[in-house]
Amino acid sequence: MAEVVLKGIRKSFGAVDVIKGIDLTIRDGEFCVFVGPSGCGKSTLLRIIAGLETATGGTLHIDGREVSKAEPSERGITMVFQSYALYPHLTVRQNIGFGLSLAKVPKDEIARIVTATAATLQLEKLLDRKPKELSGGQRQRVAIGRSIVRNPKVFLFDEPLSNLDASLRSQMRIEITELHAKLATTMIYVTHDQVEAMTMADKIVVLNGGTIEQVGSPMELYNAPATPFVAGFIGSPKMNLYEGKLAQEMGCQTYGIRPEHVLLGAEGRWQGRVKHVEHLGADAIVHLDVEGLGSLVARTTGDTGLRPGGDVWASPQPGKEFRY
Amino acid sequence: MTRRQYWTGIIATVLALVIFVVPFVFIAFTAVKDKAQASHLDFTWPLQFLFWQNLVDVVSTRNYMLLLAYFNSSIITVGAVAMLILFGAMVGYVLQRRQSRWNKVIFGCVLAGLIIPPAVVPTIWVMQGLGLFKTIWGMVFIQVAYGLAFSVLLYRSFIATIPRDLDEAARIDGARPLQIFLRVILPLLKPVTVTLIVVQSIAIFNDFTNPLYYLPGKENVTVQLTLFNFQSQFSTQFNLLFMNILLVTIPPLIVFIFFNRQIVAGMTAGAVKG
Amino acid sequence: MQRSPYPYWFVLPAAVVFVTLFLVPTVASLWFSLTRWDLYTASFIGLDNFRQFFSEQNLTLGLGNTVIYAVLTSATKTVCGLLLAVLLTSGIWGQSFLRTVVFFPVLVSTIGVGITFTVLMHPTKGLFNVGLAAIGLHGPGWLTDASLALYSVALVDLWKGVGLATLIYIAGLAAISPDYYEAARIDGATRVQQFWRVTVPLVQPATVTVITLSLIGGLRSFDLIWAMTKGGPGFSSDVLASVIYKQYQAGFYGLSTAGNVILFALIATIILPLTWWFNRKEVDL
Numbered sequence: 031m032a033e034v035v036l037k038g039i040r041k042s043f044g045a046v047d048v049i050k051g052i053d054l055t056i057r058d059g060e061f062c063v064f065v066g067p068s069g070c071g072k073s074t075l076l077r078i079i080a081g082l083e084t085a086t087g088g089t090l091h092i093d094g095r096e097v098s099k100a101e102p103s104e105r106g107i108t109m110v111f112q113s114y115a116l117y118p119h120l121t122v123r124q125n126i127g128f129g130l131s132l133a134k135v136p137k138d139e140i141a142r143i144v145t146a147t148a149a150t151l152q153l154e155k156l157l158d159r160k161p162k163e164l165s166g167g168q169r170q171r172v173a174i175g176r177s178i179v180r181n182p183k184v185f186l187f188d189e190p191l192s193n194l195d196a197s198l199r200s201q202m203r204i205e206i207t208e209l210h211a212k213l214a215t216t217m218i219y220v221t222h223d224q225v226e227a228m229t230m231a232d233k234i235v236v237l238n239g240g241t242i243e244q245v246g247s248p249m250e251l252y253n254a255p256a257t258p259f260v261a262g263f264i265g266s267p268k269m270n271l272y273e274g275k276l277a278q279e280m281g282c283q284t285y286g287i288r289p290e291h292v293l294l295g296a297e298g299r300w301q302g303r304v305k306h307v308e309h310l311g312a313d314a315i316v317h318l319d320v321e322g323l324g325s326l327v328a329r330t331t332g333d334t335g336l337r338p339g340g341d342v343w344a345s346p347q348p349g350k351e352f353r354y
Numbered sequence: 355m356t357r358r359q360y361w362t363g364i365i366a367t368v369l370a371l372v373i374f375v376v377p378f379v380f381i382a383f384t385a386v387k388d389k390a391q392a393s394h395l396d397f398t399w400p401l402q403f404l405f406w407q408n409l410v411d412v413v414s415t416r417n418y419m420l421l422l423a424y425f426n427s428s429i430i431t432v433g434a435v436a437m438l439i440l441f442g443a444m445v446g447y448v449l450q451r452r453q454s455r456w457n458k459v460i461f462g463c464v465l466a467g468l469i470i471p472p473a474v475v476p477t478i479w480v481m482q483g484l485g486l487f488k489t490i491w492g493m494v495f496i497q498v499a500y501g502l503a504f505s506v507l508l509y510r511s512f513i514a515t516i517p518r519d520l521d522e523a524a525r526i527d528g529a530r531p532l533q534i535f536l537r538v539i540l541p542l543l544k545p546v547t548v549t550l551i552v553v554q555s556i557a558i559f560n561d562f563t564n565p566l567y568y569l570p571g572k573e574n575v576t577v578q579l580t581l582f583n584f585q586s587q588f589s590t591q592f593n594l595l596f597m598n599i600l601l602v603t604i605p606p607l608i609v610f611i612f613f614n615r616q617i618v619a620g621m622t623a624g625a626v627k628g
Numbered sequence: 629m630q631r632s633p634y635p636y637w638f639v640l641p642a643a644v645v646f647v648t649l650f651l652v653p654t655v656a657s658l659w660f661s662l663t664r665w666d667l668y669t670a671s672f673i674g675l676d677n678f679r680q681f682f683s684e685q686n687l688t689l690g691l692g693n694t695v696i697y698a699v700l701t702s703a704t705k706t707v708c709g710l711l712l713a714v715l716l717t718s719g720i721w722g723q724s725f726l727r728t729v730v731f732f733p734v735l736v737s738t739i740g741v742g743i744t745f746t747v748l749m750h751p752t753k754g755l756f757n758v759g760l761a762a763i764g765l766h767g768p769g770w771l772t773d774a775s776l777a778l779y780s781v782a783l784v785d786l787w788k789g790v791g792l793a794t795l796i797y798i799a800g801l802a803a804i805s806p807d808y809y810e811a812a813r814i815d816g817a818t819r820v821q822q823f824w825r826v827t828v829p830l831v832q833p834a835t836v837t838v839i840t841l842s843l844i845g846g847l848r849s850f851d852l853i854w855a856m857t858k859g860g861p862g863f864s865s866d867v868l869a870s871v872i873y874k875q876y877q878a879g880f881y882g883l884s885t886a887g888n889v890i891l892f893a894l895i896a897t898i899i900l901p902l903t904w905w906f907n908r909k910e911v912d913l
C-alpha cells in the first residue's frame with residue numbers, strides 16, 4: 031500500500047537525454063499505466079522506479095520514504111519482466127520461493143507460502159516443472175506468483191503481455207485487473223498498446239520523447255486530449271489530424287476529428303470519394319479521399335452500403351472537433 | 355551415398371589407419387612385448403603378452419615414482435581447473451556485464467595472456483620470493499595464470515547469451531552480487547563449464563614445459579616429467595617405456611570417449627571467436 | 629548507496645594470480661634481459677645479452693629455426709586442415725570414424741608422441757625406414773641428419789596438430805550456407821571452382837584462426853622438439869624456446885631472459901601485423 035512520488039526525475043545515457051524531467055504522483059492502490067510509442071523512455075522510467083537504473087537527477091519517494099539511492103530489493107517493489115525472467119534451472123516451486131530462500135525464511139514457511147500462492151494462480155500442478163516446460167501464459171502466471179510472494183508495496187510490469195498471442199493477451203489482461211482488484215496494491219504498468227492502457231488503467235500517463243504529454247483517466251484522455259500527440263495516440267482507429275493550411279482555414283494549428291465522430295450522408299461539409307471499406311461486422315471503417323482535405327477515416331455502422339469509388343458527403347459531429 | 359563417396363571413404367580410411375592408427379598400435383604392441391623383442395623397435399605382433407608384468411614393473415620403478423607422479427598431476431589438474439572455472443567465470447561475467455574503461459584493461463590482459471610467452475626465469479624469481487617455487491601450489495597457480503585468458507574468453511561469449519533480465523530479477527528478489535553469480539549465473543554456465551573442465555584438464559595433465567621449469571625435484575614429479583626422465587632410465591627397456599606412454603595416453607582417451615562433444619565444442623568455440 | 633551488481637572485486641582473485649605470476653614477470657623480464665643475473669644479484673650490462681644473441685651462431689640459428697618451424701607447421705596445418713575438413717564434410721564412408729582418428733592425437737601427451745616418433749624414425753630399425761626399404765627406397769636419418777632433424781620434428785608436429793585445424797575448419801565449413809554451393813552449381817561451377825570460389829573465401833574466419841593459433845603455437849613450441857632432438861644434432865634443430873631452456877640450465881639467467889624478450893618481440897612482430905591485415909580484409913568482404 032503505497033504512494034509513489036516522482037519529482038524532477040531525469041536520466042541521460044552519456045550525452046543522450048532519455049527522461050527529461052518527470053513530476054508525477056501515483057496514488058496508493060492506483061493502477062497506473064505508462065503508455066507511449068516505442069523508445070519514448072517508458073521502460074527507463076519504470077526501471078528508475080525499480081532501482082535498476084539510477085536517475086541522473088530528481089527524487090523518488092515510495093510510501094513516504096526517499097528511495098532514490100536504495101537497492102531494488104529495499105524499495106518494497108517487485109517487477110514482472112517482458113521476458114518473464116524466470117530462472118531456467120529452477121522449478122516453478124523454486125522460482126517462486128527464490129526470494130524467500132534468499133531472505134532465509136524457514137523451509138516449511140516457504141513451502142506454505144509457495145503452495146498458497148500457487149493455489150491462487152492455479153499453478154499447483156506445475157510446481158515441479160521447469161520454465162521451459164510451461165506455456166507462455168503459465169510462465170506469465172509464475173512470474174506474477176514470484177512477485178506476489180514478495181508482498182510488495184508496488185507492482186511494476188514492463189510490457190508483460192507482449193509475448194502472448196491475442197486471445198491469451200485479453201485473458202491475462204482480465205486476470206491482472208482482477209489481481210489488482212483483489213490485492214488493491216499500487217501497480218505501475220508499461221505498455222505501448224493504447225488498448226491495454228484504456229482497458230486496464232485507473233490513470234494513464236502518456237509519455238513522448240522522455241516527457242509527460244498528459245496524465246488522466248482513460249475517459250479524460252479520450253474526451254479531452256491535451257495535445258495533438260495524445261489525441262492521435264489514444265483511440266482506435268486513430269483520430270484524423272490536419273495541420274498547416276487546412277488547419278489554419280479552420281482557425282487552429284492542428285485540427286482533429288475522431289473517425290467515430292464523422293457523420294456520412296447525402297450532404298455535408300466535405301465531399302469525398304470512397305477509397306476502401308473495412309468491414310468489422312458491427313462497424314465498418316471507411317477510408318475517404320476528400321478534396322482539399324486529403325484522406326479522412328470514418329467509422330460507421332456495419333450495414334453501410336458504401337462501395338469503393340462511390341461518392342459520399344462527410345461532416346464532423348458538432349462539439350466533437352478538436353482544435354489545437 | 356554415391357559410389358564416389360564410398361570409395362573415397364575406403365581409401366581415406368586405409369590411409370588414416372596407416373598414418374594415424376599405426377603409431378598407437380605400435381605403442382600398444384611394444385608395451386606388452388618382452389624386453390628382447392621390444393628392443394628391435396619393429397612393428398611386429400608381440401610374441402608374449404606381458405601386460406601385467408610390464409605394468410607392475412613400470413609402476414614400481416624408482417620406488418613407485420609413477421604413482422606419486424599421478425598423484426601430483428591429479429592434484430595440480432583438479433586444483434588448477436577448479437580455480438580456472440571459478441575465477442574465469444567471475445571475470446568473464448563482470449567483463450561481459452559491465453561497460454567501462456576498465457574493460458579495455460581487462461581485455462588487454464586477456465589478449466596478452468593468449469599471445470605473450472611467459473618470461474620463465476623472472477617467473478621463477480617471483481615464485482622464489484613468494485615461496486611458491488618447487489611447490490605443488492605454485493604449479494597450480496601457474497596453470498591458473500596461464501589458462502585464465504582462454505577461460506575468460508569462453509565464459510564471456512557464453513554469458514552474452516544469458517539475458518540480463520535474470521540478474522535483475524534476482525536483484526529484485528534480494529540477491530546480493532555474489533548470490534546472483536553463484537545461484538543464478540553459475541548454474542546456467544554448466545555447458546561451457548563442462549567443456550572447460552575437459553579441455554583444461556587435458557591441457558594441464560599433458561603439460562610438460564611448465565613443470566619442467568617450475569617444479570624440479572624428485573618429490574614433485576608429474577606424469578609428463580616422469581615419462582621424459584624414463585626415456586633415459588629405460589633406454590634399453592623399450593617395453594617399459596612404451597607401457598608408460600600407454601599409461602599417459604589412456605586418461606585422455608577415456609575423457610575423449612565420454613566428452614567428445616564438449617571437447618569439440620570447446621576447441622572450436624574458443625578458436626573461431628578468438 | 630546503490631552499488632553495481634557486478635562489483636570489480638569479482639576480478640580480484642584472477643587478477644592477483646595473473647598479475648603476480650604473469651604480468652610482473654613479463655615486465656620484469658624487460659629489465660633482467662639487460663643484466664647479468666644469478667637470481668640474487670643483477671648487474672646491468674646494457675644490450676650485451678641481445679648482442680650475444682645475434683652474434684653467436686648457434687643462437688642466431690635458433691632464431692631462424694623458430695621462424696622456419698612456425699611458418700612450416702602453420703602453413704601445412706592450414707592447407708592439410710582445410711583439405712581434410714572438406715573431405716570429412718563431404719559425406720564419405722566412415723566420416724565420423726575418420727574425424728575421431730584425425731583429432732585424437734591432439735589430446736595425447738606431446739612427450740609420449742615425441743618418444744614414439746623418435747623410435748619410429750630410428751635410422752635403421754625405425755618403422756619409417758623399414759617401410760621405405762620394403763619398397764626399395766633408402767630412408768634418410770630423420771633425426772640424426774642435421775639438415776633434416778628440424779623438418780622431421782615439424783612433420784610430427786603436423787601429425788599431432790592437424791586434427792585441431794581440421795576441427796576448426798569443419799566448424800567454419802558448417803557455418804557456410806548451402807545456398808552458396810547451390811547457386812554456384814546452377815552457375816555451372818565445377819567442384820574445383822566451387823572450392824576456390826566459394827569455400828576458400830567464405831571459410832576465411834576459420835583460416836584466420838588456424839593460422840594465428842598455429843603460428844603462435846609454432847613460435848613458442850618447445851616440448852616436442854625437446855622430447856625428440858633436444859635441439860640436436862649439434863644445434864641444428866634448436867629453436868628460441870629450447871635455447872631459452874638451455875641458457876637457463878647453464879645458469880645464464882640474463883641471457884635466457886633476453887631470449888624470452890626476443891621471442892615475445894618476434895611473436896608480436898609477426899602476429900600483430902597479421903591480425904591487423906586479417907581484420908582489414910574481413911571488412912573488405
Ligand SMILES: Nc1ncnc2c1ncn2[C@@H]1O[C@H](COP(=O)(O)OP(=O)(O)O)[C@@H](O)[C@H]1O
Nearest residue numbers: 043046048066067068069070071072073074075
Ligand atoms: N542502457 C542504455 N544505454 C543507452 N541508451 C539507452 C539504454 N537504455 C535505453 N536507452 C535508450 O533510451 C531510450 C528509451 O528507451 P526505453 O526506455 O527502453 O524505451 P521504451 O521502453 O519506451 O520503448 C531509447 O532511445 C533507448 O535507445
Ligand SMILES: [Mg+2]
Nearest residue numbers: 072073074189
Ligand atoms: Mg520498453
